[in-house]
Amino acid sequence: MSVNIGIIGGAGYTGGELLRILVNHPDVAIAFVHSKSQAGKPVYSTHTDLLGDTDLLFSGEETSELVQQPGLSALFLCSGHGESAKFLETNNVPESVKIIDLSTDFRDESNGFVYGLPELQRDRIRTATRIANPGCFATSIELALLPLAKAGLLTADVHVSAITGSTGAGQALSPTTHFTWRNNNVSIYKAFTHQHLTEIRQSLTALQPGFDKAVNFVPYRGDYTRGIMANVYTAFEGSREEARALYQDYYAGHPFTHVSDAPIDLKQVVNTNKCLIHLEKHDGQLLITSAIDNLTKGASGQAVQNLNLLFGLPEDRALRLKAAAF
Incomplete structure (x- = not known):
């Protein structure tokens, strides 16, 4: 089968x-890579790590x-937020072409899109035609909380402190992405107002409809390129062992989310499609640490995971990627 x-x-x-992932996917053929700014140039002239991998x-x-060319099976929309909606308004994409959108435009499941977090709704993704890929912070925080929501155990406010690498801000330069500002620096941004809060609440209430507590989210910019670590805590009456059993049971059968008994760090997940979770219990609070690569599990890796599900391929096809580790 060739997609x-x-x-x-x-x-x-x-x-x-x-x-980087799809050039080595055994079931995928890349029909085109569109760019207004780089038209006619080799892909490796922009993505220099692909020199020798593709012409x-x-x-x-x-x-x-x-998008009208014969044989096209799927379309990834990787433009900026707001651009996907404009693209679909001005381009007549055939119904036979499945769409995976990596922007925020359809994460509310409007316009026929299904929210593409496999650990939340894998079966719906398999039968969908349009997928809204989750946000990076949202993925990390949702995976930290879904088992509690499924069990109806989100009974108090949730507190989140999470840090992301500079690639989470995209490629366009701004004062807060410039090397001289970002290097050796950490800062807070969009405290309590981050755009991913909407989809986080949407996912939690899908599993626990009565959840009405606050999700207090403080995001940080880190002085590194890739990876998100989210530290999430909320009231929990059970023991750490009971929490671990709850999380192990929820993620059984999901190939990329794993519960670690030992404390975790970002280097374990960078360049992979994994989410690692660590649990601690402190004075009535459950602390859940969640770590992902914002570009892989938080974006493009998860998009390929969704592609695999859409076309009946093994969910982990081309995604068994090893972390650099050191």
Whole structure:
């Protein structure tokens, strides 16, 4: 089986990460990689790690023609937030072409999209035609909390402190992504107002409909490139052993989310599609530490995981990636 895919917005970080995975996917053929800014140039001229892996050129053709080409199976939308909605308004994508959108535009499941967190709704993803890929912070925080929500045990406010690497801000330069500002520096941004809070609450209430407590989220910018560590705590009456059993049971059969008895660190997950979770109990509070790579499990790796589910392939196909570790 060959799944013919196209990528819109292929010059950014998520596009590059998708290509890094898909050039080695045994069941995928890349029909085109579209970029307005890099049209006609080799893909490896932008994503230099792909030198020797592909001779693809960025396409600058009209997207309306690209998405209509015969045999196209799936389309990844990797442009900025707000651009996917505009793209679908101006391009007539055939119903036979499945769409995986990596922006925020359809995470509320509007316009026929299904929220693409496999650990939450794998069966719905398998039968969908349009997938809204989750946000990176949302993925990490939701995976920290879903087992509690499933058991109806979110009975108090949830507190989250999470840090992300600079690639989470995208490729465009801004004062807070410039090396001289970001290096040797840590800062808070969008405290209590981060855009991922909406999808986090949507996912938690899908499992625990009566959940109405606050999710107090303080995000940090870290002085490194990749990875998210989220420290989440909330009231929990049971023991650590009971919590561990709850989490092990929930994630049994999910190939990428694992509960660790030992404390975890970011290097265990960077360059992988894993989420690692560690649990501690302190004075009536359960502390859940969750770690992912924001570009892989938090974006492009999860998008490929969704592609595999959409086309009946093994969920982990091309995603058994090893962390650099040191």
